[in-house]
Amino acid sequence: MAPAMVAAMGEKPKPAVVLGGMVSGLREVYESGRTKDLEWRQSQLKALIRLLTDKEEEIFAVLHDDLGKHRGESFRDELGILVKSIKYTLQNLKKWAASERAESPLVAFPATAMVVPEPLGVVLVFSCWNLPLGLALEPLSGAIAAGNAVVLKPSELAPSTAAFLAANIPRYLDSRAVKVVLGGPNVGEELMEHRWDKVLFTGSARIGRIIMAKAVKHLTPVALELGSKCPCIVDWLDSKRDRQIAVNRIIGAKWSTCAGQACIAIDHVIVEERFAPILIELLKSTLKRFMAKPGGMARILNAKHFERLSGYLEDNRVAASVVHGGYMDPKKLNIEPTLLLNPPADSDVMTEEVFGPILPIITVKKIEDCIAYLKSKPKPIAMYAFTNNERLKRRIVEETSSGSVTFNDAVVQYALESVPFGGVGHSGFGQYHGKYSFELFSHKKAVFKRSFLIEFMFRYPPWDERKIGTLRHVFSYNYFLLFFNLLGFRR
Structure with a gap:
């Protein structure tokens, strides 16, 4: 200021x-x-x-x-x-x-x-x-x-x-x-x-x-x-109910969280090609319902951030990938919830943190391909995955790195006092x-209190093989042999 x-x-x-x-x-x-x-x-x-x-x-x-x-x-x-x-x-x-x-x-x-x-x-x-x-x-x-x-x-x-x-x-x-x-x-x-x-x-x-x-x-x-580009993996979900719940939670974690202007907001979605059309249609219909009344989404912070976000969409290559939304009102600092399908990987919207109401959707041949994709990117502060596939969950936890991983929901981990919140690598360090x-x-602070009652002379020189042998037992926690050594017995 x-x-x-x-x-x-x-x-x-x-x-x-x-x-x-x-x-x-x-x-x-x-x-x-x-x-x-x-x-x-x-x-x-x-x-x-x-x-x-x-x-x-x-x-x-x-x-x-x-x-x-x-x-x-x-x-x-x-x-x-x-x-x-x-x-x-x-x-x-x-x-x-x-x-x-x-x-x-x-x-x-x-x-x-x-x-x-x-x-x-x-x-x-x-x-x-x-x-x-x-x-x-x-x-x-x-x-x-x-x-x-x-x-x-x-x-x-x-x-x-x-x-x-x-x-x-x-x-x-x-x-x-x-x-x-x-x-x-x-x-x-x-x-x-x-x-x-x-x-x-x-x-x-x-x-x-x-x-x-x-x-x-x-x-x-x-x-x-x-900040970071928090990815959201969306696996094929057989149940229509599960799909709708997943979409509800994605919208809540993207557009209903300060219009996507949050470090833990979903930055982009990764989905199988076959599921992408279904996901996009569900996002469109649910957005229409959730955002029907004013106040459903916060505004962009200021003109500077509005220009940054509008600049993403003014790239002709990105504009060609818009499948929903894109309307911008510079006077009210509002940008309509916007969906992009496979924008160019080298475009600013894919290389910079979005931090706004624009959601790129990236398709892969099979959902397991997301692992290699995630490992090739900087470590995010949060990673999300909507899936019922236990093997995929295990691979995400074991093979990728992020500040946190949340399955079948998003952003809610911030509200848990029982788990740490923080980044890793380029997304930060320190947890609270x-x-x-x-x-x-x-x-x-480590505090150690010792009595004068017993003194072990094997700690001090002059050194001999017996003292070294006693120290070996001390460091190996072989207290039975240590006891015999201290009494003067030899093996």
Whole structure:
């Protein structure tokens, strides 16, 4: 966001000295032990839930203002998931924060080993514009649960939601330990000049590379959640009911998820040639029914993203592959749900992440050919497959790599607190959601306690063959022979 736009939102660009003082102040608060207290963490999570419930209507309004989202989509994808996730964290936090006993070897007897989770310190969260509430507060709740002081930098591309967070987080949360910083790329770059104990960035690979390069200065650990071309395999389904359910779920994961502007939205479909005509007709008829009323699909973020997407369709070779849709309204920033059949493999729509309401459909001779196709592409953050073929499912899991694999549904894995969410390879690294959010912002400290009761002299020089033999038994866990050696018996 340009400085003028920041000022219009009631925030001035943050000079380096102001940001530096803020970071120093947060570090003082953290070092005081305030954020480490379990009761403090619980109180902050409860306050987040109050914020979300008290301000529900205002949240619906800002999400509609930024992205044209219907309140139903906003509740399903952001508000409802957030409340559920934070409640889950509250229910389990005491258990997650407890020390875990680890195995201690007999040779160290008497001794105990523990794994103690501790907060990292002062952490920075960059959120993205497409789920501007969820991608801000989900990691924020995890960082707080782990006991950190936190700075949240919302996306300037969702200005209404960013302003909402800046206005309300200080009212509900501890403003000494949790800060919201508004601004554009210049503010983001300035933030990265400071030392953090962890940075989480959600966004494009281009900006992710900049974040990583900046993090080198202080050797700051970074977690990245980036975009990718998430494939969806659609196998032949004998049951008409199964086909319709599959199409319902594909549409929900493509056009009803921020108009396809989501890192886990379906990017393209892979289907057998014989099934492609049936799938296309089902998609057409179901789209007509689902999108019959206004508000069924969010709008494109801004003119820049609209031009990018319209540019895909203005390629004559791609235009020739359109089998449904293609209507564009630049004034309303709307693009009709559009189906492409076998667009050129070297076209931008097939080499770049679509991130919009355009769905390429790629045909293969037999569905098993999708394995080689997927292995030839960068690893996506999510992979989907609609199939009843157990052998194909097994091959997808065993022979391909992705952040997650979901069978017979799509996008819903994001709502599960029990499994990690994150990319792999070019789609990012670092996992969160549920306990994984707690762990992302925690350090597992190894704690080992030994008694003075027994001392084993074979650990020390001068060395001889008997000591080496004893060490062999120690390292091979042959405690029976070790016992005899220590008593002076020889084999």
